[in-house]
Amino acid sequence: MVTVFDAAFGRLEKGRALADSVRPAVAGEDGLSADLEAARTGDEAAFARVYRAVQPGLYRYLTVLVGRDAEDVAAETWAQACRDLAKFRGDIDGFRGWVARIGRNRAIDHVRATGRRPVVAAGLEVLANQASVYTTESVALESLATEAAIAMIATLPRDQAEAVLLRAVMGLDAASAGRVLGKRAGAVRTASYRGLQTLGTWLEATLRTAGTRDSDTSGAADADEVR
Amino acid sequence: MHRSPRISRAEAESLLGGGTSGPPELVALLRAATSTSPASAAELAGEAQALMALRAAHPVPVHPRKRTRMIKSALAQLVAAKIAATAAVAAAATGGVVLAAASGSLPGPLQDAAHSAFGAPEPGHAQHSHPVPNATTTSDTAGPSAPSDSESDQPTVQPSTTPSAAATPNPSLAGLCKAYQAGVANSRGKALDNPAFTVLITAAGGKDNVLTYCAAHAAPGTSGSAAAIATKTHGRPNASTHGNAQPGSQSTHGNGRPGSASTHGNGQPGSQSTHGNAQPGSQSTHGNGRP
Numbered sequence: 001m002v003t004v005f006d007a008a009f010g011r012l013e014k015g016r017a018l019a020d021s022v023r024p025a026v027a028g029e030d031g032l033s034a035d036l037e038a039a040r041t042g043d044e045a046a047f048a049r050v051y052r053a054v055q056p057g058l059y060r061y062l063t064v065l066v067g068r069d070a071e072d073v074a075a076e077t078w079a080q081a082c083r084d085l086a087k088f089r090g091d092i093d094g095f096r097g098w099v100a101r102i103g104r105n106r107a108i109d110h111v112r113a114t115g116r117r118p119v120v121a122a123g124l125e126v127l128a129n130q131a132s133v134y135t136t137e138s139v140a141l142e143s144l145a146t147e148a149a150i151a152m153i154a155t156l157p158r159d160q161a162e163a164v165l166l167r168a169v170m171g172l173d174a175a176s177a178g179r180v181l182g183k184r185a186g187a188v189r190t191a192s193y194r195g196l197q198t199l200g201t202w203l204e205a206t207l208r209t210a211g212t213r214d215s216d217t218s219g220a221a222d223a224d225e226v227r
Numbered sequence: 228m229h230r231s232p233r234i235s236r237a238e239a240e241s242l243l244g245g246g247t248s249g250p251p252e253l254v255a256l257l258r259a260a261t262s263t264s265p266a267s268a269a270e271l272a273g274e275a276q277a278l279m280a281l282r283a284a285h286p287v288p289v290h291p292r293k294r295t296r297m298i299k300s301a302l303a304q305l306v307a308a309k310i311a312a313t314a315a316v317a318a319a320a321t322g323g324v325v326l327a328a329a330s331g332s333l334p335g336p337l338q339d340a341a342h343s344a345f346g347a348p349e350p351g352h353a354q355h356s357h358p359v360p361n362a363t364t365t366s367d368t369a370g371p372s373a374p375s376d377s378e379s380d381q382p383t384v385q386p387s388t389t390p391s392a393a394a395t396p397n398p399s400l401a402g403l404c405k406a407y408q409a410g411v412a413n414s415r416g417k418a419l420d421n422p423a424f425t426v427l428i429t430a431a432g433g434k435d436n437v438l439t440y441c442a443a444h445a446a447p448g449t450s451g452s453a454a455a456i457a458t459k460t461h462g463r464p465n466a467s468t469h470g471n472a473q474p475g476s477q478s479t480h481g482n483g484r485p486g487s488a489s490t491h492g493n494g495q496p497g498s499q500s501t502h503g504n505a506q507p508g509s510q511s512t513h514g515n516g517r518p
Contacts, residue, residue, distance in 0.1 A: 042285030044278055051277050056263045075273045082280035134255035149260035167243040169261055193239040196253065200234055203252045 029053075032092040040085050051078070054096055057170040058103050060146075064154045064161050065107035066116070073110050077103040097176035100166055104180055127152050128206045152199060160195030163188050 032053055038046035058077065062070035080102050081088075088098055110116075130148040150169075153161050159181070166177040167188070174185040174192075181188065234242070238249045245261065247254050424437075431440030 039281070042281065044281060047278065047281050048274060051274055052271065055271060055273065055277075057261075060260065071273060075276050078273060078277040079280045082277065082284050085281070085284060131252070134252040134259070145255075145259040146262055149256045152256065153260060164243070165260075168245075168257055189236075189240070192243055193236055196234060196239045196242060199256065200250050200253045203256065204250065207252060 029092060036092050036095055040088070050092070050095070053092075054099055054170075057096070057165075058099060060150045060169050061100065061162075061165045062103055062107055063150055064158075064165055065104065066110055069110060069114070069116065073103065073106050076106045076110075080106065093171070093173075093176070096170055097172050097180060100170050100172060100177075101180045104162075127155070128209075131203055131206045134203065134207075152202075153195070156195045156198055159191045160198065163191035164195040164199075167192050 032050060035043075035046035035049045039050055055074065055078075059070050059074050062073050062077075066073050077099060081099050084102075088095065090098070127148060130145075131152075134145070134149075150165075153164050155161075156164065162181060163177060166172045166180055167174065170177075172180065174188045177183075177192075178185045178188045183191075234249055234253070238246075242249050242253065242257055245257075247258075427437055427440075428434050431437045
């Protein structure tokens with residue numbers, strides 16, 4: 001993974017500045033709530049902004065539920081959201097939860113209709129190789145790292161994976177995520193906590209095994225042997 | 228360096244909210260999971276379809292600054308918004324005004340209004356080969372404004388509306404190429420059936436040519452450039468002209484669209500607000516084969 005590290009280190013300084021783009025759609029952003037209002041009356045530019053803020057998270061969430069069909073199910077989700085948009089009342093945070101719920105229902109229908117089980121895109125062995133990308137201190141900027149991260153979360157037990165994704169990736173709070181999942185907020189917190197614990201433990205074990213655990217600064221030299 | 232295999236509940240809550248304290252690999256993983264720079268083409272490929280769905284639900288988009296009442300045609304909207312005094316212009320409004328708006332050659336405030344109303348080029352960005360997508364969805368003569376079957380529409384929307392300074396013939400096809408390539412990468416054999424790609428198929432000269440066309444013309448594929456996200460989007464992005472056919476030199480296409488591949492939800496070609504059947508002289512050929 002020398003190239004990834006080089007790229008990552010080279011952008012270490014910019015990584016700080018780009019931290020904003022890691023969470024561009026900050027929960028409760030007033031601009032998006034206003035855009036949402038405008039979109040409800042048919043303003044397409046406003047809708048496009050809302051779409052771009054919400055869709056990546058929705059798509060990633062759906063990959064856990066329907067794997068490669070995420071694009072299709074996301075399209076179905078937006079189609080329904082647009083049809084029912086006039087009935088929606090609330091700000092952008094409420095909208096995220098609403099869309100997540102629609103997405104989840106469409107995903108369930110999709111699995112029922114097609115009989116296809118969601119497939120984890122990469123096996124654990126492959127993911128173990130990719131885990132080293134997270135040992136750098138810089139923000140992981142490559143899209144590969146993003147896909148790998150989602151795939152790793154997808155290996156968690158389903159309820160933990162959903163809880164983590166709805167909260168971290170779709171930006172819902174525990175109560176909103178609970179409404180999507182039909183659970184209490186406390187149960188969501190527990191599930192997401194367990195999910196993160198599992199992920200953390202797996203990452204640590206994987207990286208220790210691969211010999212790239214960055215226990216101190218001298219550990220970076222081993223990085224390139226993994227990929 | 229912080230090294231603990233077990234995280235606390237508080238840390239977990241912090242991490243889920245985007246915090247940075249915790250095992251660094253886990254922090255990095257979550258950051259990667261939530262990063263939208265760059266968002267992949269696959270993630271944003273559905274924007275065209277979503278906008279179509281929005282149009283289907285809202286046949287007459289209301290200008291964001293004028294939410295008070297629905298006006299039947301965007302052209303009338305433009306006039307009412309900015310040129311109350313020149314009612315004569317409105318009454319006599321023909322394609323000429325719309326074409327002028329489309330080529331960015333109206334005077335500043337009018338161009339700006341056209342820009343807001345139906346995505347004509349901004350003042351100062353005169354573009355000679357970009358006829359405006361259908362400026363209005365409804366007029367009394369236009370027939371049904373809300374397409375009953377949105378799937379059959381020819382959207383103009385593309386993932387990126389960046390006026391590209393790159394070598395691409397026009398930005399919208401580049402955006403479609405990216406989306407298509409992402410679709411192919413996902414083994415979407417049916418990607419080309421998506422009506423959003425009809426423009427691309429036309430430009431390439433057939434479904435089989437799309438791959439080579441994109442290889443030749445598409446910008447090098449960063450997956451969904453950050454520029455696409457940052458770009459301000461017009462409600463109706465400018466129509467994109469085909470590499471081969473400029474509006475000045477209309478040519479027919481296999482599936483019957485004029486060079487301005489800019490159809491609107493109700494399937495009307497670019498520059499006129501009238502219905503798809505009858506074109507004033509600005510288009511020499513038309514999808515329906517009428518000169």
